[in-house]
Amino acid sequence: MTTAGAVLTTRSKKMxxxxxxxxxxxxxxxLAVEHGASRIVTVHVDIGTDAGIVVDSFSFGFDAIKGxxxxxxxxxxxxxxxxxxxxxxxxxxxx
Numbered sequence: 001m002t003t004a005g006a007v008l009t010t011r012s013k014k015m016x017x018x019x020x021x022x023x024x025x026x027x028x029x030x031l032a033v034e035h036g037a038s039r040i041v042t043v044h045v046d047i048g049t050d051a052g053i054v055v056d057s058f059s060f061g062f063d064a065i066k067g068x069x070x071x072x073x074x075x076x077x078x079x080x081x082x083x084x085x086x087x088x089x090x091x092x093x094x095x
Contacts (some may be wrong), residue, residue: 017053017054017057017058017060017061018057018061018064018065020053020058020061020087021058021061021062021064021065022061022065024043024045024062024089025062025065025066025069025072027089028040028043028071028072028075028092029069029071029072031092031094032071032094035094037071037094037095038071038095039070039071039074039094039095040071040072040075040092040093040094041074041075041076041093041094041095042075042076042077042078042091042092042093043062043075043076043077043078043089043091043092043093044078044080044089044090044091044092045077045078045079045080045087045088045089045090046079046080046081046082046086046087046088046090047079047080047081047082047087047088048081048082048083048084048085048086048087048088049081049082049083049084050083050084050085051084051085051086051087052085053087055079055081058079059077059079062077063077
């Protein structure tokens with residue numbers, strides 16, 4: 001099962017990458033419930049070059065906290081850099 005197309009806005013330049021990763025994981029939990037999934041396999045996000053997000057820190061934060069939930073503990077994060085200011089959840093593969 002795959003879903004796509006949500007824009008995650010970076011409301012404040014002061015928002016920390018760990019908070020963004022937690023917000024993404026929260027959104028994944030909601031999507032899993034909505035679609036009756038028990039496991040998130042792969043998460044695809046686009047991070048804009050003007051988003052003010054340190055990609056390595058965002059990835060580290062995601063990996064550091066994904067294990068706190070069985071749903072996401074083995075999820076793989078795929079990041080694509082794109083022009084613009086947005087963090088966009090482009091696709092989620094779940095079972």
